[in-house]
Amino acid sequence: MASVESNSNDGVISKQLLKSKSGEFDVESIHTLNIKDAGISDVGCIGECTSLERLDLSYNNVSRLHKLAGLSALVKLNLAANRISSLEGLQSLENLQSLNVSGNLIGSVDCLRYLAGLEKFTSLRLQDPANGLSNPMCNMSYLDGVLMMLPVLITLDGQRVRGRGSELFQLCKHMDQAMYNFKSVNASSMPEVGHDATHDVDSQQWMLDIGGEAKVQEAEENLRAMLDGCKQLSNKAALVLYDSEEARPTDTSEISS
Known part of the structure; x- marks a missing residue:
């Protein structure tokens, strides 16, 4: 070089x-x-x-x-x-x-x-x-x-977007969009809390809702981490497949029976 x-x-x-x-x-x-x-x-x-x-x-x-x-x-x-x-x-x-x-x-x-x-x-x-x-x-x-x-x-x-190995990428894309839509819907429907919130919602139920939201967020983070790991493995596998296809002889006369 x-x-x-x-x-x-x-x-x-x-x-x-x-x-x-x-x-x-x-x-x-x-x-x-x-x-x-x-x-x-x-x-x-x-x-x-x-x-x-x-x-x-x-x-x-x-x-x-x-x-x-x-x-x-x-x-x-x-x-x-x-x-x-x-x-x-x-x-x-x-x-x-x-x-x-x-x-x-x-x-x-x-x-x-x-x-x-x-x-x-x-x-x-x-x-x-x-x-x-x-x-x-x-x-x-x-x-x-x-x-x-x-x-x-x-x-x-650096990510496979077509051909073999791209299916997981497309799945992760759809999952990301679904999570974004889920968060948007929940954010728009969340009641506003002021000093007089106890007049509008039961405090005990409100705390349960907050706990449930935290669990959903934790589940989302765990799922995203798992998908990221799968995506990396998929990309590595796709590159190996791509390299092996590139190295494979295309002239049938080069392949002995």
């Missing part, structure tokens, strides 16, 4: 820099680049790395992606923690399978339209809570819109 440091004077990646840091005589021969946290604001001539398959540009100051258009062999791209509000330029990356854009300025599902025509694109990360990275669009409900925009997507934010 080639590790690249930017020119501290201008933050632009040059052809000479790519050659010297990668050890390759031709930029066309570079397959993997790690340019993480290097003060990059302009990707420069990186589009000339026509054999590049894996690129890490995370934790930089990149805002425009149009110069990545020449990376037709790119499979995995990490753009986390930059200043990106538009994905224009990625629509020509016909082999792109995985993209991380957590920690950017993407404001709506419509910003993802440049990925809609990529037939091999299966994995997208918009937020990464473990590293405190998100996007403005993640402050609202976005799952259904993303799935509609990207019909071949399999993994979103």
Whole structure:
């Protein structure tokens, strides 16, 4: 793997820099680049790395992606923690399978339209809570819109959302919505208590109601913890299945009887 440091004077990646840091005589021969946290604001001539398959540009100051258009062999791209509000330029990356854009300025599902025509694109990360990275669009409900925009997507934010392994994710989604509706209904029907509450409800019955509410809340928390554990196990199992399917030979002549 080639590790690249930017020119501290201008933050632009040059052809000479790519050659010297990668050890390759031709930029066309570079397959993997790690340019993480290097003060990059302009990707420069990186589009000339026509054999590049894996690129890490995370934790930089990149805002425009149009110069990545020449990376037709790119499979995995990490753009986390930059200043990106538009994905224009990625629509020509016909082999792109995985993209991380957590920690950017993407404001709506419509910003993802440049990925809609990529037939091999299966994995997208918009937020990464473990590293405190998100996007403005993640402050609202976005799952259904993303799935509609990207019909071949399999993994979103590290969770399997289509295919084998996605059933538990969908179940947890419905459970979360049901719990939210349950809490909303109970909150709206809860009587207000003032100094003269004893004139409206029997104090003993009121205490029983409070105790019942606490038990319901505890049950909800236990159920959610159980579902989270099941979800993690399901995601791990789905990844194992996915990897095994990828490794399986598709040419029947390669399989001996």
